[in-house]
Amino acid sequence: MRPIIAYTAFILLAVTGSLAAQSGEKPGIPAIARIRYQGGGDWYNDRSALPNLCRYINTHTLVTISERESVISLTDETLFSYPVIFMTGHGRISLTDTEADRLREYLLQGGFLYADDDYGMDTSFRETMKQVFPERDLELIPFSHGIYHAHFSFPDGLPKIHEHDSNPPAGYGIRDSRGRLMVFYTWETNLSDGWTDAQVHNDPPPKREEALRMGTNIIIWALRQ
Secondary structure, three states: OOOOOOEEOOEEOOOOHHHHHHHOOOOOOOOEEEEOOEOOOOOOOOOOHHHHHHHHHHHHOOOOOOOOOEEEOOOOOOHHHOOEEEEEEOOOOEOOHHHHHHHHHHHHOOOEEEEEEOOOOHHHHHHHHHHHOOOOOOEEOOOOOHHHOOOOOOOOOOOOOOOOOOOOOEEEEEEOOOOOEEEEEEEOOOHHHHHOOHHHHOOOHHHHHHHHHHHHHHHHHHHHO
16 A cells, blocks of 8 residues: 555545645646755756646546646655656755655655756766665666556667767666665656757657657556556
């Protein structure tokens, strides 16, 4: 049983009424929250990304998800009303011990963190995850994992949306004691850049489609675990 939230057929069945009201979401409709953090990294970049992804999910799957982006800190009392939280940026992430403890509790109680390195946050993100889970390591997620096949099939793993250091894209994760993937981290892909309005990065339509499809897989996988 996932203490913070329960799903049947990808639909959110239980969120406390008070938390739903405070977060501004309709009860029963899952939503994704962007994490606002300190440290200097631009947590706020590409603000059209999440609404566009959620709109794509609503159009191309049977899942209904809020298209409104919520922005919260890890100490907000509404944290546990979100089944999925999102983190991105180009620079440093800094969490207080309280924030790290809250993130750990959220994830161990059934929450899911998707983090996308927008180029430049890799070292800081890895350090942050060690702060949150000193006893666990980020592991490379094999292409056979269900997250790459949850709705659309990506037999060769993550698509490459933007080129930076000529490295192949990779997905890393952290699992709980039952083997559930509770953190998924994408590196050298810039996946969330491909979700933004077309004119932001001028990505060609096929690249944006790849990014939106893989993003759909991530969210569906997170919701159905």
